[in-house]
Amino acid sequence: MGIIDFKATKCKHCYKCIRNCEVKAVMIRNERAEIMPDQCILCGKCMQVCPQSAKTLISDLELVKEYIRQGKRTVISLAPSYMGLLKYSSIGQVNGALKKLGFSDVRETAEGAALVTAEYTRLLEEGKMDTIITTCCPGVNDLIEIYYPQLIGHLAPVVSPMIAHGKLLKRKMGYDTKVVFLGPCIAKKKESEDPRHAGYIDAVLNFSDLKRWLSEEGISIEECEDIPFTNENPRVNRLYPVTNGIISSVVATEKEQDQYRKLYVHGIKSCIDLCESIKEGSMNGCFIEMNICSGGCINGPMVEDEKISRFKVKLDMEESIEKEPVPWEEISPKIDRISFQKHFMDRAPEEAMPTEAQIKEIFKMTGKLKPEDELNCGACGYSTCREKAIAVFQKKAELNMCIPFMNEKAESLSNLVLETSPNIVLIVDKDMKILEFSKVGERYFGISRQEALEMYLYEFIDPSDFQWVYQSHQKIHGKKVSYGEYGFSTMQNIVYVEKEDVVLATFIDITREEEQAKQEYEMKLETIDLAQKVIHKQMMVAQEIAGLLGETTAETKTTLTKLCRSLLDEGSESEVK
Template sequence: MAIIDFKATKCKHCYKCVRNCEVKAIMIKDERAEIMPDKCILCGKCMQVCPQSAKTLVSDLNTVKGYIANHIPTVVSIAPSYMGLLKYKTIGQINAALRKLGFTDVRETSEGAAMVTAEYARLLEEGEMETIITTCCPSVNDLIEIYYPQLVPYMAPVVSPMIAHGKMLKEELGSNVKVVFLGPCIAKKKEAGDDRHDSCIDAVLNFNDINRWLNEEEITIEDCEDIPFRHLDPKVNRLYPVTNGVVNSVLATEEKKDGYRKFYVHGARNCIDLCESMVRGEIKGCFIEMNMCSGGCIKGPTVEDESISRFKVKLDMEETIEKDPAKKSEVEEIVNKISFNKIFMDRSPREPMPTEAQIQEILKKTGKTKPEDELNCGACGYSTCREKAIAVFQKKAELGMCIPFMHEKAESLSNLVMETSPNIVLIVDKDMKVLEYSAVGEKYFGKTRQEALNMYLYEFIDPSDFQWVYDSHQNIHGKKVTYSEYNFSMLQNIVYIEKEDVVLATFIDITKEEELAKQEYEKKLETIDLAQRVIHKQMMVAQEIAGLLGETTAETKTTLTKLCRSLLDEGSESEVK
């Protein structure tokens, strides 16, 4: 299951996450970022730096609420960083507030830290490991298992305080009890689901989750009663979340001097630099506390409150927390009953590597044909052009991520359009100042590009249509305009570009078409005139024919009438006889 939720629709291919990911566990696919789970160490940096909030943490809050709603016994294991991240008057108020949410019991993860400290002290006393790397930070553990597997032998074979506490609670309260870890870490969610830990942690919440839940229930910690924690007092082990906290806990616990040099490292870059140094064989005989977060867990990736100062929290915690070790007899009783051993392994990815020829071929596709073309600007997220080329070969990056190359390509294409387009292209601002002017404009307006870029539109053509488009934000498409002073006609398309607050126009020369249309129109007029003359002549002929027909008909009628009368007269005379 994904731990960091990725919203592809929000990703604006800015590559900020790639630039800030120290292990490059983010691939770019179809111009969008995707986290590669098998390479991610869950430091949370990508989530913190994303300007579009495209990456968010998947929450277990509803799952935990479901446990409680279904009356399943649920215990919360609260990381000691609560002492610097929650507001309270007494520690017992934290206990009371979480119980009001429905938790069966509230326990401090520092109880588990006491067990881990005891295991570290044992390893130091035995002195069999050449160098010991503490394994409380799951992000550091992932860093070594995935990227520096040759250092696995130096990892203390001990679980983290969270896992140790989960084991303790399951042993004490039964396997049916749900154990919820509460802390500032993202990587704990992945660690909780690791098959090596026998499902001793059922859910993971962060302090943002718990504060939201407390607000929903209208619970104010500072108004709650004081219910003291009544189990194992972890004492100095509450220092685990601040830098040097693990080392101080070990120093307070060990009974005799060992031969290891002890120091701490925090911050992703520093941890990587240390690993590189160890790979080179420069660090030996040391007990090393490593934490992926700068300043320790107290400023984990889910801590969004900018008012929290890790320096102040460190000082306050070191001043108020007892420096004495946890009660030895209680720790030994638990350690003898539960195994806190963990086996680390090589989880390094087996990725294909390109040949030199393949690298050069990829570089060539982004215009890098010689060494001086490789700017190594890092804008794509990779420190060198070669690294990026390798990532392209491994399908983790795309050619288009090279910003200088894309800029040059866009600029050259833009220049190509402006220089070769047969159409006039004009861009003006709100004052009708010419911002862009294609080379072909000189042919029509008699102004070179250099001259036009120092002019206002009204200095050589009527700007009224442009002004109307700018003022109304409505576009004009396919308007025929004749510039009689220049003896040509144009088909104009004028649009408002809101993002740049400018007006862009393209002029298509239709002078020849208009001339041809005019000629065709004149031909039509001549044809119509000719037709009208023919019709008029035909009408005249028709009228003449009609006149002649009328006369002939009248004569015929007269003649026939006379004939009829003559015949009638002859008939009358016969009868009389």
């Protein structure tokens, strides 16, 4: 469709768009929201409520600028809501500002509304239709064609003021003229591309586009020249964008009072409720003005100025706009030459419905085994668990969209870890208040989990390491800490969890390893002591042996010396003889 741009990277699977979409034209795929073009009525609510601004409107602004740069005759069809939504001293200044931007002419869409009013008046005078629903709002037309096709026969077979005006301007100025619609509605873009009347509106801008463009060019409407509009005064038809505006225009234009009861409804929820009433047959002989936007077009999805009060705008417009109809002689020549008829069609999507057994199977996968398990909390965006199960079957929703189920699953997994882990698990906040205390911790510290969750960490162990981790956001890994008073030793890993602003710690029991290491150390000391004693003894033996060897050597030396002397003496005596 190319009208609402979706940024999947920003979608945080919050389901807010589904909760606020009355027709559930948003699907979840791979945990990301996607708009279903064939079911979307372009109310714009998803854009307004998206907390991440993941959905934005595709703008025709650059296309319109290009028309003007190329010198093409470009005319604005200005929605009457401008009278309450733009700031000016006189309405001619709006004309002057748009002329400054380069538009060849500026015409009020209310000129087309006068033609539509004439068509509605004709239908009322003919009295052939039981109940008549106005078709000025493209959102209403989509709602009925897609979701209430049985009511198509109640839709007035008339184009909207925008299309009527486009037809009029093309006929009057030439079909090569570029007609640009300017208003607060996003559904008008889809309507302009509808094959049933394509080619009459070449581009659609909203007031946000206009304000951005004026700002870029440094143009202030209130400082612009007051240039009167060239179209005939549309008078009461300028009231179309406020609630009861269409009825006011019709009543003022009628030649004689018709027999239809008049009713106006605004806001998508009210429109749906009314469609249900008509479908049930409780509404007959009515002329119904319907508008998807609560408060009418003056509260359209592209009215971004929060300072604008739709109530004040309605009062101001009703007070300032004359209630006189456009003279018939101004309208009749235009109606004679142009057809403003529209044929509506059944566009309801064909979707398979699950059997009761299939719904129960989906319920089973999300832990809903009994009727009381169906909480119908609406967190997933659907009103009931049954609606969500049907959406899952139709591949519009995913199982994990059930928040209570996922929460229960997460809690069960968390409890499983806490209950089965052989390690002590502790979680504390910035004040060292204990937020989680694993089952195994009860055995080591002698306090129950319930007691621990009421305590602060410093009440039974030193919190210094935890405080350092919280303040520095750095981790402690593999630090040995012994708790002599509790009789065990630990290997500790302590980290800061930024998302939750808490400190998480796991204590691994290394008491046995430490005792074993101590025993091994003591054995080493004993071995060293024994070795030292052996060395000492060996030294003593060596010394004793050395002493004995010394004495023996000395005695041998003396004896041999004596023997040598004796031999020498004997030799001397023989020579003398």
